[in-house]
Amino acid sequence: MRRLGGARRLHRAAAAATFRRPAEVPGLPPARPTYAHLALVGGATRGHLRSVVTSAAAGSPAPTPPPAPPLARVPPGTNILTLLRSRGLLADVAGEGLEAAAAAGPLPVYCGFDPTAPSLHLGNLLGIVVLTWFRAAGHTPVALLGGATGRVGDPSGRSAERPVLGEADLEANISSIRAILEDLLTRPGPAEHGPPPLILNNHDWFGGVSLLDFLRDVGKFARVGVMLSRDSVRSRMAADAEGLSFTEFTYQLLQGYDFVHLARSHGVRVQVGGSDQMGNMVAGLDLLRRLGGVDGKGEDADGDAAATASSPGGSSTGCYGLTFPLLTKSDGTKMGKSASGAVWLAPSQLSPFKFYQFLLTSVPDEDVITFLRMLTFLPLEAIAGVEAAMKGEGGAYAPGDSQRLLAAEVTRFVHGEAGLAQALAATAALRPGAATVLDADTLETAAGEGPSASLPRGEVVGRPLAELMAAVGMQPSKAAVRRMIAGGGVALNNEKVGDEGRVVEEGDLIGGRLLLLAAGKKNKMLVRVEG
Numbered sequence: 421m422r423r424l425g426g427a428r429r430l431h432r433a434a435a436a437a438t439f440r441r442p443a444e445v446p447g448l449p450p451a452r453p454t455y456a457h458l459a460l461v462g463g464a465t466r467g468h469l470r471s472v473v474t475s476a477a478a479g480s481p482a483p484t485p486p487p488a489p490p491l492a493r494v495p496p497g498t499n500i501l502t503l504l505r506s507r508g509l510l511a512d513v514a515g516e517g518l519e520a521a522a523a524a525g526p527l528p529v530y531c532g533f534d535p536t537a538p539s540l541h542l543g544n545l546l547g548i549v550v551l552t553w554f555r556a557a558g559h560t561p562v563a564l565l566g567g568a569t570g571r572v573g574d575p576s577g578r579s580a581e582r583p584v585l586g587e588a589d590l591e592a593n594i595s596s597i598r599a600i601l602e603d604l605l606t607r608p609g610p611a612e613h614g615p616p617p618l619i620l621n622n623h624d625w626f627g628g629v630s631l632l633d634f635l636r637d638v639g640k641f642a643r644v645g646v647m648l649s650r651d652s653v654r655s656r657m658a659a660d661a662e663g664l665s666f667t668e669f670t671y672q673l674l675q676g677y678d679f680v681h682l683a684r685s686h687g688v689r690v691q692v693g694g695s696d697q698m699g700n701m702v703a704g705l706d707l708l709r710r711l712g713g714v715d716g717k718g719e720d721a722d723g724d725a726a727a728t729a730s731s732p733g734g735s736s737t738g739c740y741g742l743t744f745p746l747l748t749k750s751d752g753t754k755m756g757k758s759a760s761g762a763v764w765l766a767p768s769q770l771s772p773f774k775f776y777q778f779l780l781t782s783v784p785d786e787d788v789i790t791f792l793r794m795l796t797f798l799p800l801e802a803i804a805g806v807e808a809a810m811k812g813e814g815g816a817y818a819p820g821d822s823q824r825l826l827a828a829e830v831t832r833f834v835h836g837e838a839g840l841a842q843a844l845a846a847t848a849a850l851r852p853g854a855a856t857v858l859d860a861d862t863l864e865t866a867a868g869e870g871p872s873a874s875l876p877r878g879e880v881v882g883r884p885l886a887e888l889m890a891a892v893g894m895q896p897s898k899a900a901v902r903r904m905i906a907g908g909g910v911a912l913n914n915e916k917v918g919d920e921g922r923v924v925e926e927g928d929l930i931g932g933r934l935l936l937l938a939a940g941k942k943n944k945m946l947v948r949v950e951g
Contacts, residue, residue, distance in 0.1 A: 443918060473661060475496055485841050486912050489829075492610050492800070494553070494611075498557050500559060501519045503553055506800060507792075508745065508790055509550055509744045509794055511741045511745045512742075512744070513740060514702055514740060514741030517740075521689065521740070522557075522559070526560060527554075528558050528686060529554045529562065529689070529692055529742075530564050530682055530688050531562075531689055531693060532622075532675065533564065533565055533566065533597055534566035534569055534573070535565060535567065535594045535596075535597050535828070536585070537593060537764075538592065538769060538771040539765055540597055540600055540601075540765045540767065541756050541762040542747060542762075542763070542765070543694070543746065543747050543756035544765070545695065545747075546694070546744055546747055547692065547795075548605065550744055551605065552609065552610070552797070554690075555605075555611035555613075555617065556610040560615040561605060561614075562617070562619075563601045563618070564619075564621075564689055565597060565598060565601075565619065565621040565622070568674065569671060569674050571585075571590065572667050572674060596766060598619060598621075599933060600766060601617075601619055603831070604834065605617040605619075607833060607836075609833070610797050618686065626674065638673065638707070641707060642707065647703070650702075650703065652672070652696070652699050653672075657889040662672040671700075673703065675709060678704065679702075679705070679708055679739065680707055684715075688739075689740065690740045690741070693741075693743055693744075694744060694746050696744060697741050701741030705739060705741060708739055713737050714738060719823070719944070745794075750786050755782070767835060771843075771865050775843070776831045776844075777825070777847065779826055779830055780823050780827040780847075781823075788822045788826055789807045792825065795829075796826065797829075798825075810822060828840060831843050846862050846863075849863065849914070860932075860933065860934050861931075863934050864934070865929075871944075871945045871946070872945060872947070873945060873946075874947075874949075875949060875950065878951075879891075880923055882924065882925075883923065884898070885901070885912060885917060886899075886921075886922075886938075888937070888947075889939060892945055892947065894939045894943060901939070902920040905918065905922070906920060910937075910938065911936075911938040912935065912937060913928065913936050932949075935949065
């Protein structure tokens, strides 16, 4: 076990008079607002918004993030269910009395994360956010790595069985996801002074248990009829001609025993998860009751199963299940996937720039306020101010301001200040008509989002620019490029080219290896120079 420590824009004159510069971010250049960022003015309760907007001047450095806005505070005694409900993070509860139990004292709470990929994704972020709110309210968060259950695969929400991972891949995934959890669960914010989080791996208690021992000690208390009634099982059996494998069928029993073990060994009283996990939670509460409760001295296998089905958990076990809504748009589509795949949290799987761009471009106006409540730690008063500004009810607002706020704050939480700075720099560099000074790292970050070409150094250095641009297909001919240069439409590394005979020089290569060509505001290409 491991414990861890701890957006009308303002007239320039008005902006100069009213913008109060917050503290600088350590390790970054002096903070300077560089995009539409919503902020409260005159206190959160007044709900007045201001858009701090400046644009990078020609030849200016890449933008740095605006300082982090004030985050929500959780006063002592705050009831966690009330807090989650106010932010749209409470779907259902299994077991009566959770609200009273949460008000009575700390409740260790766990959320499971199966290592089926090298990274968690945007949908998983909700579980981390919920654990963070629990921690902010004084409850110990437990993140459970499914080192054992990941070898089986949860059938919930699946139309087919998950592929079996090799041991090396599984262990690499566990290590990567553990690092993500360690990082995010200890981020500065509303929970930084809460109880330290605990990260566990269920393979630690399942790894040494034989099948016979598990069937004898746990399996005999499971009822097949109840297991078959779970939505995750019935939906798979109805939709899949091959039905459900026995391995997948037993997943709910393994997850159920996780709850038993955590309750008895770590005092965990609450399991949280997406709304598709309620069946597994009920299975855990039922199993816990049948095994005699937290202390093993309560009901047993002869207890009333119907009572558990109608009112699982609660007074009989002192343990509870709590689900949060899945991350979906108002049209019912899942939010956690892009056209190119999952929206990963690990920068090795998806760059902070692409993560930021997904949030910036994929959330419609009708959903942005909901996602601000669910995915950020901004005060509800600030979010209400954003919503009022969107409706034209006071405060200046420009289209997309709320999406920029959402993208910035979620990127800041997941990737930190440096990740947000990288995302903003790449966004500015690739913006049509941008004139931001470039660096190699920024260009490499943004390279996957647009056309690129790789050429030997000898085919780039010393070559007329018009010839190079025609060669990589940006214009049909050298003459077409020269006409664009004459019309002021060509840029090299975000600097306008005025000489039709301009030759590419060694000093033009950014980082000694990259060029950014532009033919018009939107037609850009990254050229990688090899050798």
